[in-house]
Amino acid sequence: MxxxxxxxxxxYNAFITTLxxxxxxxxxxxxxxxxxxxxxxxxxIPTTCASRILTGYIPPYDAHVVTLLKREGAAIVGxxxxxxxxxxxxxxxxxxxxxxxxxxxxxxxxxxxxxxxAAVASGMVRMALGTDTGGSIRCPAAFCGIVGLKPxxxxxxxxxxxAYANSLEQIGPMARNVEDVSLLMEVLTIHDPRDxxxxxxxxxxxxxxxxxxxxxxxxEEFFGEGVDPRVAxxxxxxxxxxxxxxxxxxxxxxxxxxFALAAYYVTCTSxxxxxxxxxxxxxxxxxxxxxxTWHESFQEQRREGFGTEVRRRIMLGTFALSSGYYGKYYAxxxxxxxxxxxxxxxxxxxxxxxxxxxxPTVAFRLGEKTDPLSMYLSDVLTVxxxxxxxxxxxxxxxxxxxxxxxxxxxxxWFRDENVIDVAAACxxxxxx
Amino acid sequence: MIEEKDVEHIAMLADIGITKEELSEFTxxxxxxxxxxxxxxxxxxxxxxxxxxxxxxxxxxxxxxxPRDEVLANTRDAEDGFFRAPRVM
Numbered sequence: 001m002x003x004x005x006x007x008x009x010x011x012y013n014a015f016i017t018t019l020x021x022x023x024x025x026x027x028x029x030x031x032x033x034x035x036x037x038x039x040x041x042x043x044x045i046p047t048t049c050a051s052r053i054l055t056g057y058i059p060p061y062d063a064h065v066v067t068l069l070k071r072e073g074a075a076i077v078g079x080x081x082x083x084x085x086x087x088x089x090x091x092x093x094x095x096x097x098x099x100x101x102x103x104x105x106x107x108x109x110x111x112x113x114x115x116x117x118a119a120v121a122s123g124m125v126r127m128a129l130g131t132d133t134g135g136s137i138r139c140p141a142a143f144c145g146i147v148g149l150k151p152x153x154x155x156x157x158x159x160x161x162x163a164y165a166n167s168l169e170q171i172g173p174m175a176r177n178v179e180d181v182s183l184l185m186e187v188l189t190i191h192d193p194r195d196x197x198x199x200x201x202x203x204x205x206x207x208x209x210x211x212x213x214x215x216x217x218x219x220e221e222f223f224g225e226g227v228d229p230r231v232a233x234x235x236x237x238x239x240x241x242x243x244x245x246x247x248x249x250x251x252x253x254x255x256x257x258x259f260a261l262a263a264y265y266v267t268c269t270s271x272x273x274x275x276x277x278x279x280x281x282x283x284x285x286x287x288x289x290x291x292x293t294w295h296e297s298f299q300e301q302r303r304e305g306f307g308t309e310v311r312r313r314i315m316l317g318t319f320a321l322s323s324g325y326y327g328k329y330y331a332x333x334x335x336x337x338x339x340x341x342x343x344x345x346x347x348x349x350x351x352x353x354x355x356x357x358x359x360p361t362v363a364f365r366l367g368e369k370t371d372p373l374s375m376y377l378s379d380v381l382t383v384x385x386x387x388x389x390x391x392x393x394x395x396x397x398x399x400x401x402x403x404x405x406x407x408x409x410x411x412x413w414f415r416d417e418n419v420i421d422v423a424a425a426c427x428x429x430x431x432x
Numbered sequence: 433m434i435e436e437k438d439v440e441h442i443a444m445l446a447d448i449g450i451t452k453e454e455l456s457e458f459t460x461x462x463x464x465x466x467x468x469x470x471x472x473x474x475x476x477x478x479x480x481x482x483x484x485x486x487x488x489x490x491x492x493x494x495x496x497x498x499p500r501d502e503v504l505a506n507t508r509d510a511e512d513g514f515f516r517a518p519r520v521m
Contacts, residue, residue, distance in 0.1 A: 060502040193490055262469045273446060282517045284506035290518050295447060297518040303449025311448050312458065315439070316465065318446040332472040339475065373464050 004075035012100040014118040017046055018078040027073030035119045035128040038079040041160035042066055049162050050094040051084045053305030057284040063160020064192040065171050072187050080115030084307045086133050086164045088112050089378050093309045103145055103404055107363040110143030112136040116174050117144040127180050133169040134264050135382025138394035142358035142406025145396045147181045148174040152414050153389030154199055157192035165271035168386040178424045182207050205417045207424035212246030215351040221257035222356025230400040235357045238397035238407045241429035250351050256339040263336035264383035266320050266329045273317030340387045348412050353422055358394040358406035391416040395423035
């Protein structure tokens with residue numbers, strides 16, 4: 001079997017692990033270097049989730065998506081940096097230090113798939129896998145100026161993805177252009193009975209930028225409070241170009257946006273508090289002290305092994321699910337989540353896709369945001385797609401202050417092809 | 433408003449381990465975030481989903497599991513093919 005030489009100058013700290021002689025075989029991705037986010041299991045290759053609690057862990061099996069990459073001949077050249085367990089919007093919450101944004105190394109690349117985005121944007125790899133729980137593919141794609149797709153929930157197997165919030169997250173493709181994102185999507189959508197939340201719905205599609213007659217809904221709330229007017233204006237220009245290409249623009253409302261962010265954070269922290277209970281230092285990671293009691297050993301492992309944000313989210317979720325508070329937080333969050341789904345259902349009766357900015361601002365400066373709540377608020381435009389499970393893509397649509405701005409396009413359930421086509425049209429509009 | 437003793441209790445429930453020095457910082461941030469979550473009080477319970485859902489079943493077939501030695505390879509503390517764990521009490 002042939003191998004691909006990979007010894008990059010990783011000046012942006014995009015990788016946690018690099019592999020110098022990755023194997024490649026025949027297939028549609030033959031000889032192509034592909035990076036994989038470090039929360040996706042790779043047999044024989046350390047997988048850390050950017051956490052000290054997984055120090056030394058080497059998965060005994062491949063995630064389904066990794067099996068699919070290998071089947072198509074891809075050379076898996078490294079595991080990329082991320083916010084610990086996917087919890088963050090900047091890739092600063094990593095036990096391996098922050099990743100820098102190749103568009104401006106004094107800025108964050110976005111997160112949590114910031115390492116994958118930086119590896120692609122800097123040209124170290126042609127494509128990468130990210131994961132998106134509340135925007136973690138689309139945010140770094142927007143901040144670094146690349147294309148990233150969060151597929152419809154249930155289209156790509158999560159088998160082998162180290163779980164953070166199961167009901168929200170999807171693995172998805174990231175690349176410098178829509179064509180490569182589409183190619184990678186074809187490879188990733190082979191059905192896997194080991195993830196019972198997937199259905200057999202293979203993506204077989206060539207991006208088609210012809211959007212004549214397509215109805216694009218633009219919710220007012222995506223241009224509301226907190227959205228930088230300069231970013232809003234770049235995105236509006238892109239939407240106007242789509243109109244010039246034959247699309248029909250329909251302004252609309254999405255009232256559930258008022259609750260979406262709170263619903264998202266209650267849901268994801270609740271799921272995280274359950275999922276991350278498995279990290280106890282017994283089966284992998286730093287070893288438990290078996291002379292002490294379970295609770296003493298467990299608490300010490302987790303205080304030292306998890307970063308501050310991960311501990312905060314586990315505690316928030318534990319609180320939201322605890323007796324006496326369940327009705328106030330978790331039950332209400334699920335009702336709000338239903339309203340988000342109903343808003344999408346209602347809008348999709350009259351429009352084909354929904355568009356707006358991916359992020360309310362351009363990339364933050366490193367260290368600029370330290371307060372957890374203000375960090376959470378920057379996810380306001382990306383979380384609705386995860387709550388509803390609809391496909392959503394971020395595609396570069398221009399710059400503000402010299403930094404990349406992403407257009408976000410959300411589509412109907414299992415019509416990822418539509419958002420790819422609109423992204424292709426946007427790409428054509430930007431380059432012409 | 434939740435207090436430091438509440439955060440200490442949650443940390444105990446979650447087995448997260450928290451030091452006295454960390455309590456005031458965590459409690460302050462917790463209250464800011466929970467204040468924001470209060471917006472959910474305005475959500476009206478809408479009842480059933482408008483979306484049609486269908487269960488998907490599969491046959492319960494026996495498939496090979498991972499070899500025991502590979503699974504135990506990630507612990508330094510295996511004994512007779514089992515994981516050694518701390519005392520429960």
